[in-house]
Amino acid sequence: MTVQSIDGPARPVTVLGLGRMGTALAGALLAAGHPTTVWNRDPARVAAPVARGAVAADTVGDAILASPLVLVTVTDYRAVHEVLGASAASLTGRTVVNLATGTPEEVRAVAERVAAAGADYLDGAMMALPQTVATPEAFFLYSGSRHAFDAHRTTLDVLATSHFLDRDPAVAELWDLALLGSGYAVLAGFLHSLALLHTAQVPPTAFVPLVTRWLHGMLAFMPELAEEVEFRSYGAGVSPVALNRVAVGNLVRTSTLRGVDAEVHAPLRALLDRRTADGHGTDSFASLFELLKPVRSG
Ligand SMILES: NC(=O)c1ccc[n+]([C@@H]2O[C@H](COP(=O)([O-])OP(=O)(O)OC[C@H]3O[C@@H](n4cnc5c(N)ncnc54)[C@H](OP(=O)(O)O)[C@@H]3O)[C@@H](O)[C@H]2O)c1
Missing domain, CATH: 3.40.50.720 (NAD(P)-binding Rossmann-like Domain)
Known part of the structure; x- marks a missing residue:
């Protein structure tokens, strides 16, 4: 019309x-x-x-x-x-x-x-x-x-x-929450990184140039993740669950050893552990979606 x-x-x-x-x-x-x-x-x-x-x-x-x-x-x-x-x-x-x-x-x-x-x-x-x-x-x-x-x-x-x-009418609020969720996850991870670097006296502002460059690369990875999830195709991803499990494990362990609260990353480590235990360690990182989506959905 x-x-x-x-x-x-x-x-x-x-x-x-x-x-x-x-x-x-x-x-x-x-x-x-x-x-x-x-x-x-x-x-x-x-x-x-x-x-x-x-x-x-x-x-x-x-x-x-x-x-x-x-x-x-x-x-x-x-x-x-x-x-x-x-x-x-x-x-x-x-x-x-x-x-x-x-x-x-x-x-x-x-x-x-x-x-x-x-x-x-x-x-x-x-x-x-x-x-x-x-x-x-x-x-x-x-x-x-x-x-x-x-x-x-x-x-x-x-x-x-x-x-x-x-x-x-409810859809705008759902997208709002989805956008907030992605944004909060990034910012919470950033604050954790500052706390980790604080243990080596790195000033927060010194971290900004490299973290923004790094995140730029991570953002460029999103379309690939989205496609893998959309087509439920987790076999060809370059970043398997098992590899990320080691990296996140190192992050949590190092944080804890240095007295830094690792709470921000602990849930991710738990998801990677579960996915590996389910026999999907060689699937791509995007396959964590299978643990996050509602159980009854396709
Ligand atoms: N600030 C941001 O960065 C931002 C960004 C995006 C979205 N939002 C959203 O935008 C909305 C407004 O945020 P804001 O930052 O403008 O909030 P704010 O500065 O705290 O202002 C709140 C407004 O709501 C009014 N209000 C609260 N309870 C009321 C009631 N029972 N009856 C009548 N008026 C009432 C207040 O009136 P009084 O002056 O009389 O108290 C005031 O005008 C929120 O839903 C917020 O989540 C905010």
Whole structure:
């Protein structure tokens, strides 16, 4: 279906919640010339966007009525329910973009509540920091109403590069968690490395040039791992489980001997041990996926 864009460079937008992200989003919208209405539970926080040209609404309901597009940027889904619950009547005909971080299960209840109020619902995940909003580094994930996404895409693109994932509203949160999971694993490993090097008085900043170079190579390895998992083809991989088991074992042992907490890597060692014990030591590293996926899935 071709959707006629109802959006334009000066389309009004409402931002509910002016914490670090909400303030950054409102700032980006104002900078792009969008008439922007803001509301925050603590009214003191509206001062900054108002100084830049935003209109402060006294109530959530007034804020929602001010714009066809309503962005919700509060702490969590409990707060989302509190904010939207107080103003369900004003939602009719609007598009609600819920940018709070939550779980796929939490999304469904909000999506149903918004639909019941006669509004379109988009769930969003902000892969950005306040300072990267409206820069090329920022990208936001969306799922839910495709019609709403197409209609408001021009406005959403002001905030970050927009990616629509699926009509199921819960999908954006699942991808958000998947991206966070990969990111946290890398950063936790990095902090462990700093602790290990600390035992030899290596300053953390001295490690950065080589670790970023090394990780660049690791990232380039991801498409190969992904293909092996996708086709369940673990025979030709260049990095077998047994080899990695020795390397991770060395890492854990050396850490422990030096008094460094090896907790970050212990679960990986356990997976490599299990895979080897199951007789898959010659399979590639990617085959650990077989231990991680849900037991009943194919
Ligand atoms: N900061 C980041 O780097 C970042 C990056 C990506 C995604 N996110 C996500 O974006 C969302 C907002 O994050 P943030 O960093 O902007 O948070 P924040 O600075 O802590 O601000 C939280 C906002 O939520 C509001 N709020 C909390 N509970 C509320 C309630 N019960 N009713 C009404 N308003 C309530 C606060 O209002 P008051 O001012 O009245 O307390 C404030 O406006 C979170 O889900 C976060 O996970 C954050």
